[in-house]
Amino acid sequence: MTKSEVNNHYDVIVIGGGITGAGTARDCAMRGLKVLLVERFDYSTGATGRNHGLMHSGARYAVTDHESAKECIRENMTLRKIARHCVEETDGLFITLPEDDLGFQATFVQKCTEAGIRAEVIDPKQAIALEPSVNPDLIGAVRVPDASIDPFRLTMANVLDAQLHGAEALVYHEVIDILIEQGRVIGVKLRNNHNGEERTVYAQVTINAAGIWGSLIAQMAGVKINMFPAKGSLLIFGHRVNHMVINRCRKPANADILVPDDAVCVIGTTSVRVPIETCDDLRVTPEEVEELLAEGMKLAPSLGSTRILRGYAGVRPLVASDDDPSGRSISRGIVTLDHETRDGLAGFLTITGGKMMTYRLMAEEVTDLACKKLGVTKACETADKPLPGSEPQTPPNRKYSFSQRASYGRHGTLDWAVNRGDNTNDALVCECEGVSVGEVKYAIEKLHVYNLINLRRRTRVGMGTCQGELCACRAAGVMCDREQGAQKSIDDLAGFMNERWKGMQPVAWGDTLAEAQLTATIYQGLLGIDTMTKERRKEYYEI
Amino acid sequence: MKFDAIIMGGGLTGLTAGIALAQAGRDVAVVSNGQSTLHFNGGTLDLLGCDEAGNAVRNPLNAIDALSDNHPYKKVGDVKALAEKAQRLLDGAGIATEGNAEKNHWRLTPIGGMKPAWLSLKGMATIDDPDHLPWKSVAVVNIVNYLDFLSPFVAEALRERGVQVDVKEFTTPELDEARKSPSEMRATNIAKVVERQDLTQTVADAINYCLDKEYDMVLLPAVLGISSGERGDQLLQLIDTPAAFVATLPPSVPGVRMQTLLRKRFQQLGGTFIVGDQVTGGRFEGDKLKCVTTAKLEGSVLEAENFVLATGSFMSRGLVADYNHIYEPALGVDVDDNGLNRANWAALEVTDPQPYMETGVRTDEHLRCSKDGTTIANLYAAGSILSGHNGIKRVDASGVDMITALQVANNILNS
Numbered sequence: 001m002t003k004s005e006v007n008n009h010y011d012v013i014v015i016g017g018g019i020t021g022a023g024t025a026r027d028c029a030m031r032g033l034k035v036l037l038v039e040r041f042d043y044s045t046g047a048t049g050r051n052h053g054l055m056h057s058g059a060r061y062a063v064t065d066h067e068s069a070k071e072c073i074r075e076n077m078t079l080r081k082i083a084r085h086c087v088e089e090t091d092g093l094f095i096t097l098p099e100d101d102l103g104f105q106a107t108f109v110q111k112c113t114e115a116g117i118r119a120e121v122i123d124p125k126q127a128i129a130l131e132p133s134v135n136p137d138l139i140g141a142v143r144v145p146d147a148s149i150d151p152f153r154l155t156m157a158n159v160l161d162a163q164l165h166g167a168e169a170l171v172y173h174e175v176i177d178i179l180i181e182q183g184r185v186i187g188v189k190l191r192n193n194h195n196g197e198e199r200t201v202y203a204q205v206t207i208n209a210a211g212i213w214g215s216l217i218a219q220m221a222g223v224k225i226n227m228f229p230a231k232g233s234l235l236i237f238g239h240r241v242n243h244m245v246i247n248r249c250r251k252p253a254n255a256d257i258l259v260p261d262d263a264v265c266v267i268g269t270t271s272v273r274v275p276i277e278t279c280d281d282l283r284v285t286p287e288e289v290e291e292l293l294a295e296g297m298k299l300a301p302s303l304g305s306t307r308i309l310r311g312y313a314g315v316r317p318l319v320a321s322d323d324d325p326s327g328r329s330i331s332r333g334i335v336t337l338d339h340e341t342r343d344g345l346a347g348f349l350t351i352t353g354g355k356m357m358t359y360r361l362m363a364e365e366v367t368d369l370a371c372k373k374l375g376v377t378k379a380c381e382t383a384d385k386p387l388p389g390s391e392p393q394t395p396p397n398r399k400y401s402f403s404q405r406a407s408y409g410r411h412g413t414l415d416w417a418v419n420r421g422d423n424t425n426d427a428l429v430c431e432c433e434g435v436s437v438g439e440v441k442y443a444i445e446k447l448h449v450y451n452l453i454n455l456r457r458r459t460r461v462g463m464g465t466c467q468g469e470l471c472a473c474r475a476a477g478v479m480c481d482r483e484q485g486a487q488k489s490i491d492d493l494a495g496f497m498n499e500r501w502k503g504m505q506p507v508a509w510g511d512t513l514a515e516a517q518l519t520a521t522i523y524q525g526l527l528g529i530d531t532m533t534k535e536r537r538k539e540y541y542e543i
Numbered sequence: 544m545k546f547d548a549i550i551m552g553g554g555l556t557g558l559t560a561g562i563a564l565a566q567a568g569r570d571v572a573v574v575s576n577g578q579s580t581l582h583f584n585g586g587t588l589d590l591l592g593c594d595e596a597g598n599a600v601r602n603p604l605n606a607i608d609a610l611s612d613n614h615p616y617k618k619v620g621d622v623k624a625l626a627e628k629a630q631r632l633l634d635g636a637g638i639a640t641e642g643n644a645e646k647n648h649w650r651l652t653p654i655g656g657m658k659p660a661w662l663s664l665k666g667m668a669t670i671d672d673p674d675h676l677p678w679k680s681v682a683v684v685n686i687v688n689y690l691d692f693l694s695p696f697v698a699e700a701l702r703e704r705g706v707q708v709d710v711k712e713f714t715t716p717e718l719d720e721a722r723k724s725p726s727e728m729r730a731t732n733i734a735k736v737v738e739r740q741d742l743t744q745t746v747a748d749a750i751n752y753c754l755d756k757e758y759d760m761v762l763l764p765a766v767l768g769i770s771s772g773e774r775g776d777q778l779l780q781l782i783d784t785p786a787a788f789v790a791t792l793p794p795s796v797p798g799v800r801m802q803t804l805l806r807k808r809f810q811q812l813g814g815t816f817i818v819g820d821q822v823t824g825g826r827f828e829g830d831k832l833k834c835v836t837t838a839k840l841e842g843s844v845l846e847a848e849n850f851v852l853a854t855g856s857f858m859s860r861g862l863v864a865d866y867n868h869i870y871e872p873a874l875g876v877d878v879d880d881n882g883l884n885r886a887n888w889a890a891l892e893v894t895d896p897q898p899y900m901e902t903g904v905r906t907d908e909h910l911r912c913s914k915d916g917t918t919i920a921n922l923y924a925a926g927s928i929l930s931g932h933n934g935i936k937r938v939d940a941s942g943v944d945m946i947t948a949l950q951v952a953n954n955i956l957n958s
Contacts (some may be wrong), residue, residue: 283891286885286886401725403725423687423688423719423722424687424688426725427688427690427722427725427728428725428726429690431726436725437688437690470691470792470793473653473654473693473792474690474691474792476693477690477693477695477696478690480693480695480696485699486655486693486695486696486698486699486700487699489696490654490696493654494894497893498892498893498894500893501892501893502891502893504889505889505890505891508864508888508889508899509864509865509866509885509888510863510864510865510866513857513864513888513889513899514857514858514860515858516889516897517856517857517858517897517899517900518583518858520893520897520900520935521580521583521858521935521940522583522792522793524894524935525583525934525935525938525940526583526584526585526652526653526790526792526793526795527652527653527654527656528652528654528656528657528658529654529656530894531656531657531658532654532655532656532700
């Protein structure tokens with residue numbers, strides 16, 4: 001083999017930069033495999049970045065799906081250890097409202113206990129004292145160990161750790177062909193979505209971890225996976241109404257979970273089957289907004305008078321059981337497919353189904369299978385070793401500035417790499433989220449940031465109440481200073497603002513409409529950005 | 544309290560109407576919540592910058608004829624005369640401007656865009672023809688660590704048009720006061736530091752020092768002169784080569800200056816400026832508004848012969864969209880919502896014309912409001928609260944503000 005061939009050959013290629021792919025790349029790398037992770041857009045672009053940010057206790061599944069409940073609580077406890085800087089330990093309530101059957105509560109608690117989930121029945125008055133925003137009409141409450149988790153941070157931490165263990169990672173690299181030789185997948189053809197260049201990479205095992213798009217990857221390899229894209233829409237509110245997760249104590253239904261995330265809270269979800277072709281450009285409909293709001297107000301009535309920042313939608317990769325050709329029997333559990341035994345196609349595995357909560361377990365299962373095929377016996381360590389940022393640490397200094405505390409919250413122990421202490425680095429780009437120039441530079445250098453949307457996912461720039469009113473423009477300036485030409489930055493800025501609008505448009509009334517008009521006054525009226533772009537829309541497949 | 548006229552809203556529209564009425568000897572009160580969209584202004588005013596097909600307009604007066612019939616300009620008499628009056632009014636307030644209503648010029652935006660403009664504040668960089676820039680060599684000079692002026696963007700826009708551009712930056716130790724808190728490097732804070740410490744000469748020296756050669760034009764962020772235009776004029780004179788200002792991200796120093804000077808002028812003319820308050824309701828009798836209540840004047844009311852509603856659009860809370868409908872919150876006057884429902888207030892793409900922006904308060908041919916279908920004889924509306932125009936797409940927002948305000952003042956004086 002020549003040197004360039006060595007560089008093109010891996011033990012494992014992982015397709016998909018969501019949490020499952022990132023976790024799988026980490027696990028494979030920790031077992032000593034030579035790993036390449038490829039993602040067609042940015043990390044957490046798909047379902048990973050479009051959910052509640054809920055760290056389930058498993059209670060939601062306790063009655064209907066004992067296995068999932070057990071997996072959830074186990075992973076919940078694991079993530080508290082290994083991903084401390086991504087988790088906020090809020091606890092959750094399952095409330096019973098007058099229209100619900102209070103009899104369900106006893107079954108619920110019993111099933112939770114059987115699954116190993118701490119479920120404590122509390123007095124409704126105590127529930128109101130614990131969580132003042134909860135619907136005061138509640139007639140029952142159970143406290144469970146739900147929590148909130150930042151999926152962007154979690155995914156990035158997994159990628160960083162994979163890299164620390166020798167993995168390579170390519171964003172904006174799309175798989176355009178699966179190479180098959182004598183009944184075996186030997187590699188993939190990639191296209192760089194920034195410049196269109198194509199290249200081929202080889203591996204003994206290729207792992208399909210592309211979420212709902214995994215069905216298209218499988219199709220490329222000539223095998224069929226029956227997937228059912230289920231669109232789930234959610235709404236983000238402008239401040240944190242609740243401090244505990246609030247669920248309805250009944251069989252899972254639409255819009256019955258309210259999760260506090262950072263400075264906001266999120267209600268969701270709806271569930272609608274959609275065609276796979278629509279998954280790249282999902283819009284939240286007025287009907288969905290109506291349902292989410294109506295149901296959300298039953299959990300916390302003050303949502304009715306709280307500004308909605310934006311709406312967004314993700315797609316669950318639901319998989320039909322293989323033994324059910326009709327596709328009616330849907331599994332929400334983890335689905336690991338060995339296409340060698342299933343379809344006679346060696347060197348190709350699919351990991352799908354499951355939930356963000358169980359990503360580590362999914363990664364472990366598929367990595368075990370890959371290791372078996374590669375003859376590697378090293379055991380999984382991902383449940384024991386903390387992710388970068390979550391190592392044992394001294395608590396943050398009380399003298400930290402707002403922006404330093406915010407950065408510490410986002411990057412955990414990796415915050416040491418953010419330059420500060422001088423006027424240049426300390427200048428604030430985003431006042432809502434406390435993002436400094438130093439943090440932006442750190443993200444550009446270390447966290448695979450190529451555009452403002454990437455930057456938002458790494459630093460929360462533009463995620464605050466103003467939705468990028470001024471910070472996006474400042475950040476574009478900082479990024480331009482460093483490596484891009486101005487035209488590219490302006491296109492990027494215009495794309496970013498359109499992406500922000502896409503989430504605001506379905507909820508454009510009240511303060512959100514007023515804010516949208518102010519943003520338009522600044523970006524179009526004052527800056528004239530609408531007259532300055534070169535159309536580049538496709539790259540912005542985004543929320 | 545009783546006045547000849549009460550104006551609700553203390554931004555460009557309210558103060559223009561207030562000054563015009565006060566100049567005519569009327570006893571006027573302006574009720575302002577303290578906010579003004581002038582804080583987002585780029586140091587220019589626009590009359591009509593873009594026609595309904597989206598093309599830039601060279602001669603705004605000629606292009607007004609082609610506007611649709613519900614545009615507010617169709618309810619004013621002689622736009623040319625009012626535009627001249629507006630410029631004189633600004634001049635009288637100490638706001639010197641360049642430009643006229645028969646020929647738009649162009650302004651440079653903080654990111655290097657070029658937009659048509661009617662009047663530019665003296666000292667702002669202007670261009671007659673964006674295809675033929677008047678400069679061969681330009682230095683774009685920014686303050687070190689000032690993030691709200693995108694000098695590389697401005698430079699690239701000029702280079703694309705064949706100009707030789709250098710990007711420079713300067714600072715002085717005294718500006719560190721504005722850096723004490725990382726969020727204080729904003730235009731208005733810098734302006735205050737320069738004024739407080741009288742740093743104009745120091746800043747000029749620092750700029751001259753960073754210029755190592757001659758340029759046809761030196762472009763600077765507009766961060767000087769928050770209370771008057773003098774300091775900016777002084778600075779430009781102290782710089783060795785011709786120099787001009789380009790607007791920054793908000794808060795805009797030239798915008799805040801306009802707001803300050805207009806308010807000062809209004810008060811000099813004897814006007815009463817009630818700040819930090821807003822109108823919460825009114826008592827209607829027949830086809831007349833008798834008085835209004837405000838949030839802070841508990842128990843007492845403001846009475847007047849005539850009233851002007853100049854509380855702005857959604858962003859100023861002059862209009863409100865709730866879950867089901869669009870309404871005017873202060874007095875509950877009738878609104879043209881163009882038959883839209885919530886699902887189509889907003890268009891899918893951010894740069895699409897947004898239907899909600901065309902909604903607003905319904906007025907008759909004299910710019911009088913109606914309530915429950917009855918025209919109110921002494922209640923007028925002016926500025927961006929009016930229905931029938933999209934100030935962003937037509938580039939006519941500040942023109943509509945001033946021209947309709949002056950027309951309303953005329954209507955009141957003639958009534």
